[in-house]
Amino acid sequence: AQSVSQHNHHVILSEAASLELGCNYSYGGTVNLFWYVQYPGQHLQLLLKYFSGDPLVKGIKGFEAEFIKSKFSFNLRKPSVQWSDTAEYFCAVSSTGSARQLTFGSGTQLTVLP
């Protein structure tokens, strides 16, 4: 069974600071990786996703993530955060195969101080 770990439960940063949120997954086969974001009072929405190819993927709002297969990691990064990035961030994985479900990490609450 696949699993996802997000070790940072709550991150507090000041505006303009750089961000890196950790995500590690456990699965022996080929995986598809996603980062979703949930802004206060809003729906879960996709930030970016990775299937194959260039391990550095860019998403919306200046976010990017790097897939490191040897470390089973898919960390989310942003060079300079804004107050509007305050939200909960979820890493998720789906396996390439018959399973049609997303397995989510526990989420990281990011608070950006103005």
Place this chain on the structure above:
Amino acid sequence: KAGVTQTPRYLIKTRGQQVTLSCSPISGHRSVSWYQQTPGQGLQFLFEYFSETQRNKGNFPGRFSGRQFSNSRSEMNVSTLELGDSALYLCASSLTGTPRETQYFGPGTRLLVL
């Protein structure tokens, strides 16, 4: 295009009762998935429907059931409610539900069981 809609948005029930939640996917989307979100367990997959057939089921008791109609709308039913069923229930839709597709989430139905 209208997004995923869920009704009702809020529900209060008592233990032992049953509840039905509804989800209307994005027009053209034929796959609908349901997730339960709680502070303790995070986001957990319940089940996925495609063309009125349940294709995948998460690790939840049989009290949790669902169905999908020919217009792709889906309902989720929880019978004999328990206090621990209090949660945000999210519905997500995608075109065909393949593992690489983006799932689009609705706003959720917040269920409180007293």
